[in-house]
Amino acid sequence: DAGITQSPRHKVTETGTPVTLRCHQTENHRYMYWYRQDPGHGLRLIHYSYGVKDTDKGEVSDGYSVSRSKTEDFLLTLESATSSQTSVYFCAISEEVSENTEAFFGQGTRLTVV
Amino acid sequence: GNSVTQMEGPVTLSEEAFLTINCTYTATGYPSLFWYVQYPGEGLQLLLKATKADDKGSNKGFEATYRKETTSFHLEKGSVQVSDSAVYFCALTVNTGNQFYFGTGTSLTVIP
Numbered sequence: 120d121a122g123i124t125q126s127p128r129h130k131v132t133e134t135g136t137p138v139t140l141r142c143h144q145t146e147n148h149r150y151m152y153w154y155r156q157d158p159g160h161g162l163r164l165i166h167y168s169y170g171v172k173d174t175d176k177g178e179v180s181d182g183y184s185v186s187r188s189k190t191e192d193f194l195l196t197l198e199s200a201t202s203s204q205t206s207v208y209f210c211a212i213s214e215e216v217s218e219n220t221e222a223f224f225g226q227g228t229r230l231t232v233v
Numbered sequence: 234g235n236s237v238t239q240m241e242g243p244v245t246l247s248e249e250a251f252l253t254i255n256c257t258y259t260a261t262g263y264p265s266l267f268w269y270v271q272y273p274g275e276g277l278q279l280l281l282k283a284t285k286a287d288d289k290g291s292n293k294g295f296e297a298t299y300r301k302e303t304t305s306f307h308l309e310k311g312s313v314q315v316s317d318s319a320v321y322f323c324a325l326t327v328n329t330g331n332q333f334y335f336g337t338g339t340s341l342t343v344i345p
Contacts, residue, residue: 123276124277150331150332152332154334154335159336159337160337161335161336161338162277162335162338163321164332167331167332169331175331177332180267209276209277210279211276211333213333214295221267221279221282222269222277222279222333224276224277225276226275226276227275227276
């Protein structure tokens with residue numbers, strides 16, 4: 120199994136509070152991704168990173184920010200959580216994006232905003 | 234743009250039935266195609282892939298053929314088992330891109 124650890128695995132938070140989710144990898148892969156998974160929508164890309172301090176937005180980036188100060192860590196921050204951000208969040212990594220690689224996924228973080 | 238469309242679920246089959254999950258795609262570059270599987274409570278894991286037209290990916294009895302003429306990558310299995318119950322995602326990458334594109338997922342339940 121690829122070395123990807125997401126923390127926390129479960130979190131309940133109140134509307135309006137900041138929340139940070141962490142993804143840690145031990146594979147030294149260049150690319151890291153944050154997805155959210157919701158019924159009827161599948162996986163939607165929030166943000167991704169293609170190197171230290173290099174990040175870009177995905178299709179559902181509003182309300183989220185990310186940071187990558189080290190190769191192994193990719194943080195997702197909800198500045199002010201809303202109920203619409205209740206979801207399961209997955210981190211993924213890949214060595215590169217090509218025919219020869221695959222994305223490896225973490226176990227997911229279930230976030231509930233009340 | 235780049236996108237993946239897969240058949241709506243949920244799908245319920247009896248054990249030993251034949252499975253087909255349809256997947257079609259659009260891509261701006263030359264795509265590589267993937268099927269991922271998600272078992273309950275877990276993250277996604279790669280099931281199979283194909284990197285060029287007419288390639289067939291296979292794993293654990295599942296197969297999918299890269300059809301460029303129909304822009305499709307349908308997943309098939311001849312005889313499903315209860316342990317195949319999961320959510321299946323079709324996905325692609327393009328040679329000019331830097332991300333993976335996923336379909337919405339198809340939930341499969343196999344009953345004894």
